[in-house]
Amino acid sequence: MYDNWEALKTECMQCRKCGLCETRTNLVFGVGNENAEVLFVGEGPGENEDLQGEPFVGRGGQLLDKFLTAVDLDRKKNIYIANIVKCRPPQNRDPKPEEQDACIDWLREQTRLMRPKIIVCLGRISAQKLISPDFKVTKQHGEFIEKGGILFMGTFHPAALLRNPLQKPDALEDFLALKKKIKEVCQRTY
Ligand code: URA
Numbered sequence: 001m002y003d004n005w006e007a008l009k010t011e012c013m014q015c016r017k018c019g020l021c022e023t024r025t026n027l028v029f030g031v032g033n034e035n036a037e038v039l040f041v042g043e044g045p046g047e048n049e050d051l052q053g054e055p056f057v058g059r060g061g062q063l064l065d066k067f068l069t070a071v072d073l074d075r076k077k078n079i080y081i082a083n084i085v086k087c088r089p090p091q092n093r094d095p096k097p098e099e100q101d102a103c104i105d106w107l108r109e110q111t112r113l114m115r116p117k118i119i120v121c122l123g124r125i126s127a128q129k130l131i132s133p134d135f136k137v138t139k140q141h142g143e144f145i146e147k148g149g150i151l152f153m154g155t156f157h158p159a160a161l162l163r164n165p166l167q168k169p170d171a172l173e174d175f176l177a178l179k180k181k182i183k184e185v186c187q188r189t190y
Helices: 005-012 049-054 059-070 096-113 122-130 158-163 167-187
Strands: 038-041 081-082 118-122 144-147 151-157
Touching: 005 096, 005 118, 038 096, 038 122, 059 158, 081 096, 081 151, 118 122, 118 167, 122 151, 151 167, 158 167
Parallel strands: 038 081, 038 118, 118 151
Antiparallel strands: 144 151
16 A cells, blocks of 8 residues: 555556566556546557557547547546556557456555546456456446446547547547536536
């Protein structure tokens, strides 16, 4: 347990709890406002994120920023973005269950220090780890589920939207539902 972000980040940046540390360029700890009420969680760094040390900086990240802007959210101001695993899986394969398990305590500590009101899971891997193991994004996206005093919502991964642009209107609906929910439960977001 850590009592501040600085200590947590310093320790995390040296993590060697799983094999992904062998191939990383940079560990991707997270970005944003540590006092935000809304936390976004992706799957794990890709090539650009590994090179730059920041989540969602590739084409998927640009798309994510567009959706965020559409609902007055900004990665530098009023949200925080992290991933299930903090180091890039080689060739962007899915992170293995044991890698997710080795890494999840870092996210747990980030969540504990941040105390978000809402967590948005970007894509299947994140939603299945944080909401439920059988979560189906195509069926359950946009639904808010309360767990331990936090509202969770799963939506499409930006990379999936780049592959299947027909799902973009559904994703926008999810972000609009998020905006409405923020107005209901968050005091400080806008
Ligand atoms: N995909 C993710 O899930 N996370 C990132 O940070 C980048 C791409």
